[in-house]
Amino acid sequence: MYRITVLGAGNTGYTTAARLSLNGHTVTLGEIPAFAESISGIRNDKKILLQSPTGLEEVLINRVTSDIALAIKNADVILLTLPAYAHKSFANECAQYLTPGQIVILMPGTLGSLEFVRTLKAAGTTGITVGEVDTSPYVCRKTGVNKASIFGTVTHLGLGVFPAKDTDNVATIINSIFPGISKYTDVLECGLSAINPVIHPAGVIMNAGRIEYSDGEFYFYNEGVTTSVSIAIQAVDKERIQIGKALGYKLKPVNQAIHEAGLGPEGNLYHSIRGSKILTKLKAPGTMNNRWLTEDIPYGIATWSLLGTSLGIETPIMKSFIEIGSIVSGVNGWEKARNLNDLGINDLNVENLRTFLKTGEI
Amino acid sequence: MYRITVLGAGNTGYTTAARLSLNGHTVTLGEIPAFAESISGIRNDKKILLQSPTGLEEVLINRVTSDIALAIKNADVILLTLPAYAHKSFANECAQYLTPGQIVILMPGTLGSLEFVRTLKAAGTTGITVGEVDTSPYVCRKTGVNKASIFGTVTHLGLGVFPAKDTDNVATIINSIFPGISKYTDVLECGLSAINPVIHPAGVIMNAGRIEYSDGEFYFYNEGVTTSVSIAIQAVDKERIQIGKALGYKLKPVNQAIHEAGLGPEGNLYHSIRGSKILTKLKAPGTMNNRWLTEDIPYGIATWSLLGTSLGIETPIMKSFIEIGSIVSGVNGWEKARNLNDLGINDLNVENLRTFLKTGEI
Structure with missing residues (x-):
């Protein structure tokens, strides 16, 4: 089990935070202050109602926050469930808090991991492994301020890692979070494989x-x-x-x-x-x-x-x-x-x- | 009143032949032999049932034929109600029968009059005035082998003539067939004005x-x-x-x-x-x-x-x-x-x- 931070509280963010909490991970759901409104419906009780093909479940999220420093601190893996146009601003927001050894995965990335890396580099942040997947892990929708609905799970998420020499290590971790991961040569091949x-x-x-x-x-x-x-x-x-x-x-x-x-x-x-x-x-x-x-x-x-x-x-x-x-x-x-x-x-x-x-x- | 030949027995051809017959013109509806099937439903009795906003009328067409020589002979005006991709083959079919002074109008043309002129020229046919209009004269459909339906009439058909120096003469004639004609500078301006x-x-x-x-x-x-x-x-x-x-x-x-x-x-x-x-x-x-x-x-x-x-x-x-x-x-x-x-x-x-x-x- 991992300490996982999900950044971005939209369709995929809500669903991922709930789903991974149910799976036993220690989950933080975070947003940058500019989008704090997105988590207002669960900020107090930290509960997401997750509708899935097997029924409705009330899921407690370990932490819900718009304090990025707090969200990132001690996280093993940071999952970015964001529109692509938010990748750069989140990279800037995160850069000063990320610590060497942390893993950031863009879900999906569509080459965003390269922009993320470039932004971290410009901020002087090093030692972070950045990856991206080829599509969202769930077919899902955020259906209310404290609700999400999951229609299906992607069974073979494709993963690209930067630098690619770290692919095997990262894939082992990500595979234990999203079973069935397949590996791309590198993030560029992954980004070109977005559906x-x-x-x-x-x-x-x-x-x-x-x-x-x-x-x-x-x-x-x-x-x-x-x-x-x-x-x-x-x-x-x-x-x-x-x-x-x-x-x-x-x-x-x-x-x-x-x-x-x-x-x-x-x-x-x-x-x-x-x-x-x-x-x-x-x-x-x-x-x-x-x-x-x-x-x-x-x-x-x-x-x-x-x-x-x-x-x-x-x-x-x-x-x-x-x-x-x-x-x-x-x-x-x-x-x-x-x-x-x-x-x-x-x-x-x-x-x-x-x-x-x-x-x-x- | 004119001797008018309508070539092409689709939506616009059927409607135009019927409408102009009702208006008192002597109308021939013609097709080239390859498309003779299009007129098979009216070849014997020469009657088109025309449905219009004012009711259903049975209209007798003066002549219905797939003999192009016969169709063109003595016609004052030849109206081509054809898909644009048929312009060239009809030009080739007509070239040997057209006689100086006849007027050919493509309805609509979309620059087809220039291709028509070029085809006549290659066949050695001269003295023909070729024009085109910017849209079909009627909003209509052929609804059966002997039926057409007219939803509306274009009130200001735009006309381009080649050569443009003949525009006024030709417009006078076409205007008495389709009242409200407006004149373009030339066929190129008309062809660029197709809707x-x-x-x-x-x-x-x-x-x-x-x-x-x-x-x-x-x-x-x-x-x-x-x-x-x-x-x-x-x-x-x-x-x-x-x-x-x-x-x-x-x-x-x-x-x-x-x-x-x-x-x-x-x-x-x-x-x-x-x-x-x-x-x-x-x-x-x-x-x-x-x-x-x-x-x-x-x-x-x-x-x-x-x-x-x-x-x-x-x-x-x-x-x-x-x-x-x-x-x-x-x-x-x-x-x-x-x-x-x-x-x-x-x-x-x-x-x-x-x-x-x-x-x-x-």
């Missing part, structure tokens, strides 16, 4: 009319991921895989990733998504200004596309969804993109990049 | 999930052209207007065009479309492999985008819909595009182009 940016922008844009007409009141995966939407998602995926190939990775196609994560049956994308017993419970977002565009474009396909460009890989389909998504969400995906400079890898050739990812040194 | 390519690709792609989930069973304009879909359509429109500007045209924004065509109230695009009493009756196409993508991309926004590129105008949003539309419709918009060579204008600078459009000579 959300592959599915969300294409899916949302190609259901824009229905999302707005119905205020999101339909089952996104079951009703919205139709044949042509699957075709477009697979076209995004193909570009992603090409970028990976240029870096020497053999990335899993998204349908295989969905299946191996325990989210759906084996088969092509359409079959895997429509056959899912977990994803089918998720409704669509209600507007275009939502994280499936405002996060998964600038911190997902835009970052990938920029990486592709630096490698000479064309990404016309990603670019198309970035262009359209930018105008309909009101968030310019190119301007807000987590770019190669943010990742600290803009000046590296492929060889130096792989050395950096493995050793932490250039 | 369909502005609305359809963005509208269909951003409703892809619902179209496939419902087999098109929803009111496309009323339910599908929501806020963000309108935003995307306006972004396409803005690029189109920029292309026009580089050529010296002041193109009308699509919302103004819709209003002036009598299709909707004055106002912004969302207001104009949602307030329409005519467009609201139209359901969506049932699949992605339909003319709103397979015609309006390669013969609409792809042609415009190529023209834009030749003028140094960026069209990222058009390109985005071309890319996505190509993969989901199965028709590659770039490969199938009516390009500047097809239009016979690939080697012209802006000045020579305008001379050519005006005089018919380079």
Whole structure:
């Protein structure tokens, strides 16, 4: 059992804090002061009502706090369950309190671990092992100020660690928290294996009319991921895989990733998504200004596309969804993109990049 | 009253043949032999049942034929109510039968008149005045082998004529057939003023999930052209207007065009479309492999985008819909595009182009 700090009190934060407490870990659920409102509903009694397929449980969280120093102190593992656009500010908030030997895992990361590392470095903080996983550990929703609902558990969370030479050690620990962990070569391979940016922008844009007409009141995966939407998602995926190939990775196609994560049956994308017993419970977002565009474009396909460009890989389909998504969400995906400079890898050739990812040194 | 030949027996062909017959014109409805099946339901009795807001009428068409020589002979005006991808083959079929002084109008053209002229020229046919209008004259559907339904009439059809020096003469004739004609500078300005390519690709792609989930069973304009879909359509429109500007045209924004065509109230695009009493009756196409993508991309926004590129105008949003539309419709918009060579204008600078459009000579 570990002392685990969960930072970020949204869908995944609430669910993870409750689930890991039930599993016997000593859990702190923390938020930075700016978002203290997110934990106001459980600050006093520290109880989360967790609805799961097996029933409703009241779960006591060991500590709930917006004091980051307190949240981080003595934690074995710090799990960041945050939107990607919050990674950098949390890195800045945490930098002075993190102590050598602590492990920080971004859930999911989508290359955010590289930005996190770069931010710690700028703050002079060293000796921290930073990792990221390829998707959220649970399919879940925060359903009230003290409630969360869990529809399914990802059975084979993929883990990337920086520096990659520490992967085995970190994976052993994370696997005892989230059983069934699979290991990526490094955080870059993991970040390129995120599922959300592959599915969300294409899916949302190609259901824009229905999302707005119905205020999101339909089952996104079951009703919205139709044949042509699957075709477009697979076209995004193909570009992603090409970028990976240029870096020497053999990335899993998204349908295989969905299946191996325990989210759906084996088969092509359409079959895997429509056959899912977990994803089918998720409704669509209600507007275009939502994280499936405002996060998964600038911190997902835009970052990938920029990486592709630096490698000479064309990404016309990603670019198309970035262009359209930018105008309909009101968030310019190119301007807000987590770019190669943010990742600290803009000046590296492929060889130096792989050395950096493995050793932490250039 | 005129001897009018309508070539093409689809939605617009059936409706136009019936409507103009009712108005007292002597109408021939023709098809090329390859599409003779389209007129099989009326070949014997030559009667079309026309449903309009004022009731059901049985209309006798003067002649129904798949003999193109017969169809064209003695016609004052030949109206082509065809998909854009049929323009060239009909030009080839008609070339040997057209006689000097005849007028051919593409309804709509989307720059097809330039391809038509080029095809006639290659066949050695001269003395034909070719024009095009900016949208179909009716909002209508062919509803059976001998039936058509008309929901509304476009009150201010825009007309472009090649060569443009003949515009006034031709407009006088066309205006007495379709009252309320407005004149464009030339066919290029008219072709850049088509409404369909502005609305359809963005509208269909951003409703892809619902179209496939419902087999098109929803009111496309009323339910599908929501806020963000309108935003995307306006972004396409803005690029189109920029292309026009580089050529010296002041193109009308699509919302103004819709209003002036009598299709909707004055106002912004969302207001104009949602307030329409005519467009609201139209359901969506049932699949992605339909003319709103397979015609309006390669013969609409792809042609415009190529023209834009030749003028140094960026069209990222058009390109985005071309890319996505190509993969989901199965028709590659770039490969199938009516390009500047097809239009016979690939080697012209802006000045020579305008001379050519005006005089018919380079």
